Amino acid sequence: MGRNTRKRRTPLAAKVVAGAAALAVGGGGLVWANFHASAHEENPDHNRTRSAAAQVATIDCPDVGQELSDVPDRARGEVDGELATMDSQITEAYKRLATTRRAQAGDPRFVENTILGPLKDRRKAIIDRIQLEINRAGGRADDDLDRLAGCQGRPAEQPQNDGGQDDGQGQDGGQNQDDNGNGAAGPVADDFIDINDVEPNSRDSQNGLAADGDGGSTGTFTTDCGVNENNLFNSDNLIAAPGVDNGAHHVHDYVGNQDNDAFSSDEDLANADTSCQNQGDKSTYYWPVLRLQDGTEEFDANDLGGGAEGNVGRILKPAQAELKFVGNKQSDVVAMPKFLRIITGDAKSFTNGDANANSSWSCTGFEDRQVTDKYPLCPEGSQVVRTSNFQSCWDGENIDSANHRDHMAFVQEDGGCPNGFQAIPQLQVRLVYDIPTPAVENGSVRNPYAVDSFPEQLHKPITDHNDFINVMDEDLMNEVVDCINSGEDCR
Known part of the structure; x- marks a missing residue:
């Protein structure tokens, strides 16, 4: 099939290389990635459902864009750009999550210390700029937007098959026959x-x-x-x-x-x-x-x-x-x-x-x-x-x-x-x-x-x-x- 081939600009958010199924959404969203390798499990077939659930982690970020109800017209372009930058941050966090499973397995604080913590700091900086742009344009930004900076790690609501990479070495990088070719992103x-x-x-x-x-x-x-x-x-x-x-x-x-x-x-x-x-x-x-x-x-x-x-x-x-x-x-x-x-x-x-x-x-x-x-x-x-x-x-x-x-x-x-x-x-x-x-x-x-x-x-x-x-x-x-x-x- 063909597609629209109009010449386009390429902002930062589009330059981030998407990993297996990286995601960035309007300053918010849930990024999933295979979390723990299961290659060394005893009797992996018997434990497949349990281990699959353990392998998946998510990063659930508040949707900042949906909270912005009072943005002056002349600030909307800048705010849209900031939200796009937030999207790229989430994509980068996903890539980090997907390629550090071995480190995560050895350190229960790894995700919080090296992914979620820095992500919160970067999101807070973007939120601060959004507030400034709204106020400069004559609006009144919500002083409490910082509450949206933090993201949470939690298991996905359904088991996902292991289709990611381990520390970039490809130990478990093969595609499972039942992941539909999309890194087990569904549907199920x-x-x-x-x-x-x-x-x-x-x-x-x-x-x-x-x-x-x-x-x-x-x-x-x-x-x-x-x-x-x-x-x-x-x-x-x-x-x-x-x-x-x-x-x-x-x-x-x-x-x-x-x-x-x-x-x-x-x-x-x-x-x-x-x-x-x-x-x-x-x-x-x-x-x-x-x-x-x-x-x-x-x-x-x-x-x-x-x-x-x-x-x-x-x-x-x-x-x-x-x-x-x-x-x-x-x-x-x-x-x-x-x-x-x-x-x-x-x-x-x-x-x-x-x-x-x-x-x-x-x-x-x-x-x-x-x-x-x-x-x-x-x-x-x-x-x-x-x-x-x-x-x-x-x-x-x-x-x-x-x-x-x-x-x-x-x-x-x-x-x-x-x-x-x-x-x-x-x-x-x-x-x-x-x-x-x-x-x-x-x-x-x-x-x-x-x-x-x-x-x-x-x-x-x-x-x-x-x-x-x-x-x-x-x-x-x-x-x-x-x-x-x-x-x-x-x-």
């Missing part, structure tokens, strides 16, 4: 569930409620932007990490706008080509790719964001990508402002928790059964479905916010918007995939599929997310609003 058998075992209407998350329904504004507007036939891929994230090469640390599919990378300006987006049939829609719609971990070497097999960070296997394009805007149960909708940015879901929800999670997995023919934290095993003739219902309540003022969330809100249980927010058309993205059903037997999974992720997120299905930037022209946006408010179904 427990990440899958037979769709028949999912209870109908049981999804418990209030995030991503469908806004449309009886009453209010009942129309729809559907835009057809294809399924990435132009092979536009990159591991940037223009919303969350503008100006940072490989800011996502995983690869995205793009439909709609064709000039979308970390360095695209609003002017670039406005002047770009679009894959949408309606040429007035230059919006960018993007999501992490799904891959079938079948041993295929993709174009990015050795690249950051791809195989160098544990995202391996054959990229699967959706067979269908349905992009639909709907109304609000309680009121008419108003036009979205141009260049409005919305992120739904949380790429770091495995470590951040599920407060912002908005994953929804199902199978065709079973879409009354939605699951947030498992990949579905679909019966023969059924296809995998990913659904994202975006936040559709806007603060009426901002096209973005410092943490990329505060300017938007989900509808409430009654379908209305919170006080101070107004209803805009809700974007609903439904992606359908033809995927061979993985074989799950005896606690193992063969040829699994998985969403691309930050390596420390272990390809968990709950980390699925979706991104949108509105670049519709004024006439088209007015048409969308009129169709929805008048109860029509338009294309």
